[in-house]
Amino acid sequence: MTSNTFDRLKIPSGFWTELHQIGVTGQDVLRKAHLPLTLLIEPVFVTTAQYFAIWDAIPKLIDDPSAGIIKFITNSKIAQWPPSLLASYHARNYRDALNRMSRYKQLCAPERFHITEKGKSCMIELEWLNTDQPEPPMLVYNTFVALLELGRRGTEQPLKASRVELSYPLGNVKALEDYFGCSIQFGGSSNRLTLHRSDLDKHFISYNAELLDILIPALDQTLEEQQRNKSITEIVKWLMKRNLEGGRPDIQTIANELGMSERTLQRRLTGEGTSFKLLLTEARHDQARKYLENPSLDIKEVAFLLGYEDQNSFYRAFRSWEGDTPSNWRAEQLGISPIPANDLDIPPIH
Missing domain, CATH: 3.90.1520 (H-NOX domain)
Known part of the structure; x- marks a missing residue:
């Protein structure tokens, strides 16, 4: 943010x-x-x-x-x-x-x-x-x-x-x-x-x-004005990242943390030209890049930390974001040799 x-x-x-x-x-x-x-x-x-x-x-x-x-x-x-x-x-x-x-x-x-x-x-x-x-x-x-x-x-x-x-x-x-x-x-x-x-x-x-x-x-009064001027998009995205690990944050959970109804949250996000689903995708993309830059985390752990139920779902999502596999993307970022296809720790897509 x-x-x-x-x-x-x-x-x-x-x-x-x-x-x-x-x-x-x-x-x-x-x-x-x-x-x-x-x-x-x-x-x-x-x-x-x-x-x-x-x-x-x-x-x-x-x-x-x-x-x-x-x-x-x-x-x-x-x-x-x-x-x-x-x-x-x-x-x-x-x-x-x-x-x-x-x-x-x-x-x-x-x-x-x-x-x-x-x-x-x-x-x-x-x-x-x-x-x-x-x-x-x-x-x-x-x-x-x-x-x-x-x-x-x-x-x-x-x-x-x-x-x-x-x-x-x-x-x-x-x-x-x-x-x-x-x-x-x-x-x-x-x-x-x-x-x-x-x-x-x-x-x-x-x-x-x-x-x-x-x-x-x-x-x-100053605090209220400051809170009112904050972008709800930024706040929601930060809350999503904090709540991602091991699960998928839902709109009810985020709305409760903000002290507002789901309907109010949806309305405010729409007013800023975005949606809860889009922000969740962006939050996962941001965190995926961050986790993959940490060589101590394997792909299975990254998928779990992003709230994906299985590796295939994470694999497909990452390909749509970066146009490459998580392992190849990591290798390029870290300057290491790509992992051979038969050694990848993620299932292939059929």
């Missing part, structure tokens, strides 16, 4: 200024990320890919990324926080703050927080909506440090995390463990911040009901 109505985010005005605190200039970051320097002076939106490039560049310019991100967050000034973050800081308690952060984060970036309370724990996982690329490690560190720092500033207590899981280490691991107050597990398949559930009930000293009465209606 690359439409400007969906895949865009605005870099906070104080971002470049605060980078100076860790010895990094915006010019150096943009050069390292191969992005135009005009991003420093123009209030423009960037894509998720460009934003990721910025966060991939930052750790290459400092000696210790972990210590740097801790300093970056803990030294940030509340006066420079965007309204969406202020709404969290002035919430009633830590739980309220996290829920507001989850809701209004969308105003800053196409990112979603999954917050799950279970037993004595509260687990938070991140999901970026417009990309299949993994989130830059330093951006994950930034988000998790910011979420704990929010609780510490709001409660004015030295809260600690219960568990932190990260894809791989970056910089001084001990500095990060000292900040979170727990050991960090690396090498997992996902990034996850686990908090003590009892901390969520802690009252925020910064609670300001009068300010929230001003902020919340304005934020809700």
Whole structure:
């Protein structure tokens, strides 16, 4: 999804200024990320890919990324926080703050927080909506440090995390463990911040009901306008890709996730010149190319991940899209020798 109505985010005005605190200039970051320097002076939106490039560049310019991100967050000034973050800081308690952060984060970036309370724990996982690329490690560190720092500033207590899981280490691991107050597990398949559930009930000293009465209606209106301006085509296609694995997403499932009736969804798709069936075909085509570029997946697995009941169905669909077999297409993309016809792991078409 690359439409400007969906895949865009605005870099906070104080971002470049605060980078100076860790010895990094915006010019150096943009050069390292191969992005135009005009991003420093123009209030423009960037894509998720460009934003990721910025966060991939930052750790290459400092000696210790972990210590740097801790300093970056803990030294940030509340006066420079965007309204969406202020709404969290002035919430009633830590739980309220996290829920507001989850809701209004969308105003800053196409990112979603999954917050799950279970037993004595509260687990938070991140999901970026417009990309299949993994989130830059330093951006994950930034988000998790910011979420704990929010609780510490709001409660004015030295809260600690219960568990932190990260894809791989970056910089001084001990500095990060000292900040979170727990050991960090690396090498997992996902990034996850686990908090003590009892901390969520802690009252925020910064609670300001009068300010929230001003902020919340304005934020809700902006969020509603943003959602209304999003292309339903792009949203549906993204949901399809997320729901494809091992099954075929139906219109009722997608409509339920969007909080609308099937009839309304069909009407809106028709209004944008498309249909549910056409989008499902496009989503499968996009994902087929992505999976086939991964040599560790065999053709049977690809067919399953795309929701096809058998390989023949996938074989016929792929021939209609690309004019070639999945195996030959993969060989060409990866620069390897085509598999002999009698060795293909897909049934022939008669």
